[in-house]
Amino acid sequence: MSQLDLFGEQTPEKSAKEQEQAVRLSREPEADLSPDEKERLLAEVRAPALQCTKCKLATTRTQVVFGEGNAAAPLVFIGEGPGETEDATGRPFVGRAGKLLDEALRENGMLREHVYIANVVKCRPVVFEGGRARNRAPESDEIEACNGWLRAQLNIIRPSVIVCLGGPSANVIVHKNFKITQERGRWFENSPFAPWVIATLHPAYVLRMHGDGYDAARRSLVSDIAAAREKVIEIRKASKAAAT
Numbered sequence: 001m002s003q004l005d006l007f008g009e010q011t012p013e014k015s016a017k018e019q020e021q022a023v024r025l026s027r028e029p030e031a032d033l034s035p036d037e038k039e040r041l042l043a044e045v046r047a048p049a050l051q052c053t054k055c056k057l058a059t060t061r062t063q064v065v066f067g068e069g070n071a072a073a074p075l076v077f078i079g080e081g082p083g084e085t086e087d088a089t090g091r092p093f094v095g096r097a098g099k100l101l102d103e104a105l106r107e108n109g110m111l112r113e114h115v116y117i118a119n120v121v122k123c124r125p126v127v128f129e130g131g132r133a134r135n136r137a138p139e140s141d142e143i144e145a146c147n148g149w150l151r152a153q154l155n156i157i158r159p160s161v162i163v164c165l166g167g168p169s170a171n172v173i174v175h176k177n178f179k180i181t182q183e184r185g186r187w188f189e190n191s192p193f194a195p196w197v198i199a200t201l202h203p204a205y206v207l208r209m210h211g212d213g214y215d216a217a218r219r220s221l222v223s224d225i226a227a228a229r230e231k232v233i234e235i236r237k238a239s240k241a242a243a244t
């Protein structure tokens with residue numbers, strides 16, 4: 001299934017409202033790089049990133065988790081940082097949280113290869129307790145050190161829509177002190193990373209919930225992803241309407 005198939009080439013309705021929306025929505029980044037060029041440029045950035053030692057996480061990681069997916073995807077997911085399974089495999093969101101993300105994508109008619117998935121920091125942040133490594137939140141100096149890699153990725157992909165998975169990601173992509181429980185599911189248009197950004201609950205957070213809380217959190221995750229997919233379709237329709 002191609003990216004265009006996935007996000008729908010819908011026939012634009014040429015209502016006045018639609019035309020008006022077109023102006024606002026047509027801030028989609030210019031598709032000035034072909035998918036092949038984006039793949040090539042991402043590979044060029046990935047190679048040095050895999051050797052990066054710009055912050056202290058380099059000393060405890062197994063491998064750098066650069067990110068993966070469709071280099072030309074209009075929809076990008078950004079999480080906080082790799083966990084244990086990601087550190088072991090070098091791939092983002094492949095543990096239990098990744099399986100839940102895959103489910104949420106599938107329930108919205110999408111597969112992982114149609115989107116791009118990365119994290120704010122590319123190496124697993126850990127704290128050692130009783131001789132065991134446990135996940136921890138990335139620290140501000142680590143986020144800052146890794147920001148260049150994230151910017152490079154997003155400058156190449158130039159997504160129309162970013163979904164922040166969890167508050168720490170939204171702190172970087174949207175604004176500081178992001179309050180995920182209050183601000184998830186809203187659209188933000190002031191991010192330097194993409195014209196449209198929405199934040200949702202991190203799948204790992206959803207998995208920590210139980211009973212009705214789990215059901216509600218899971219529904220939020222699925223519905224926020226649905227909104228992001230709809231936004232991509234809306235942007236495409238608006239761009240097409242603006243061009244006619």
Ligand code: SF4
Pocket residue numbers: 049052053054055056057058064121122123142145146147149
């Ligand atoms: S977290 Fe980012 S900046 Fe730090 S070592 Fe890994 S790749 Fe480099």
